[in-house]
Amino acid sequence: MYIMKKIYLFIIIFISISTVTSAQTNKQDVIYLENGSIIRGKITEQIYNTSLKIQTADNNVYSYNLSEVSEIKKELVPVIRNNTKDTVFLKNGNIVIGEIIEHLSNKSIKIQTVESSIFVFMMDEIKKMPKDESQPKQNIASNQEKPLSFKIDTLTNQKIIQLTQIGLQPSVIINKINSSINIFDVSTDALIKLSENKVASEVINEMMKYNTQQQTIAASQKDMKDPLSMRSPGIYYYDKNDKEKPIKKIDASVSSSAHSGGGSFYGIGGSKELSNISGGQSQTQIEEPSLVIYFYFEKNDRPGASNWWFATASSPKEFVLVKLDVSKKARSFQTGGSTTIAGFGGSNAGIPERDKVSFDYTEIADGIYKVTFKQALKEGEYCFVYASATPSMFTNDKVFDFGIKVY
Numbered sequence: 001m002y003i004m005k006k007i008y009l010f011i012i013i014f015i016s017i018s019t020v021t022s023a024q025t026n027k028q029d030v031i032y033l034e035n036g037s038i039i040r041g042k043i044t045e046q047i048y049n050t051s052l053k054i055q056t057a058d059n060n061v062y063s064y065n066l067s068e069v070s071e072i073k074k075e076l077v078p079v080i081r082n083n084t085k086d087t088v089f090l091k092n093g094n095i096v097i098g099e100i101i102e103h104l105s106n107k108s109i110k111i112q113t114v115e116s117s118i119f120v121f122m123m124d125e126i127k128k129m130p131k132d133e134s135q136p137k138q139n140i141a142s143n144q145e146k147p148l149s150f151k152i153d154t155l156t157n158q159k160i161i162q163l164t165q166i167g168l169q170p171s172v173i174i175n176k177i178n179s180s181i182n183i184f185d186v187s188t189d190a191l192i193k194l195s196e197n198k199v200a201s202e203v204i205n206e207m208m209k210y211n212t213q214q215q216t217i218a219a220s221q222k223d224m225k226d227p228l229s230m231r232s233p234g235i236y237y238y239d240k241n242d243k244e245k246p247i248k249k250i251d252a253s254v255s256s257s258a259h260s261g262g263g264s265f266y267g268i269g270g271s272k273e274l275s276n277i278s279g280g281q282s283q284t285q286i287e288e289p290s291l292v293i294y295f296y297f298e299k300n301d302r303p304g305a306s307n308w309w310f311a312t313a314s315s316p317k318e319f320v321l322v323k324l325d326v327s328k329k330a331r332s333f334q335t336g337g338s339t340t341i342a343g344f345g346g347s348n349a350g351i352p353e354r355d356k357v358s359f360d361y362t363e364i365a366d367g368i369y370k371v372t373f374k375q376a377l378k379e380g381e382y383c384f385v386y387a388s389a390t391p392s393m394f395t396n397d398k399v400f401d402f403g404i405k406v407y
Helices: 002-022 157-165 170-178 188-194 201-225
Strands: 027-033 038-047 051-055 059-063 071-075 085-091 095-104 110-114 118-122 126-128 236-237 247-249 254-259 270-277 292-294 319-323 331-341 346-349 358-365 368-373 380-386 396-404
Touching: 027 051, 038 118, 085 110, 095 118, 126 170, 157 170, 157 188, 157 201, 170 201, 188 201, 236 396, 270 396, 331 380
Parallel strands: none
Antiparallel strands: 027 038, 027 071, 038 051, 051 059, 085 095, 085 126, 095 110, 110 118, 236 247, 236 292, 254 270, 254 396, 270 331, 292 368, 319 380, 331 346, 358 368, 380 396
């Protein structure tokens, strides 16, 4: 009898794995919360042992701590429902359209969306909802036929032990690991327990491999948002409107030198040395006048040709921020000039003080500097120039240009 039970469980699990694999293209992530919510969509971010984000079919994004999650599954995409009578506006900006199937007055509501997600919202999360929802509704979802789905359980150490104890081959368990949502503990004590319960070494290695991958993903997600994480040498700005990748690089542009001047008038004349940047505006346009800039310097005595500025320089103090003069085809700034009076002349090199924009900076980590401005930048075109190598006549150089747009 015991052997027959093992064979039966093996067949059930094998069929479940095979069926889910064949339906891979029609699956979606499903999160079951402790409060009764069932959210369907695509998990877009998962911070190891901390939190996750899921994007639903209506492009709303919801973030949950793992302590709120009871189970994560993959299920077939259900049939779209025709229930769009109620619209709920949340304080976080999300708009949920569906049918309110339960309303506990002054406490919470339960709403089912067209893609069969079920949300439970507390009243303090809601900004606006239908006025005719003052009376509680009977839960009608339980009386309706549920769409057929093939579920993949969240695998844990204990479930791996159970699969081993019923006699599944290591190759089958590894296949299930690779097609499931997994939450593994690979600490020393946990590994000892797995070994004591006869879990195969190749299965344990697969668990450790998955755990390492998740930690790497979590670290990279953190790095994308953390200005204290070192990046390739360059100048970056902080985009507060991009929650996923807020730190963005300002690319360098080539500038060319030119001579500008006119004739003399009664012995009085002059000329300017200009540095020109092609195009009427930079490809980097920033919609945030209260800008925060980050400099990342390479600690390398032999830098590559593309980033020598950030090896020869040691801080933002060696750069100048310039407000550019703009025409339809180019942007420019003055790098020198000369004057002539009654046959006597003089020249000066460098960027005029009137064209410079002052800024403050602080070192927040080794080789990483934060740059701020006492006053918001005005709309226009700007560039950072390496002050010790200001472009001169007949030479080319690079500048780090960007534009400020104020709406």
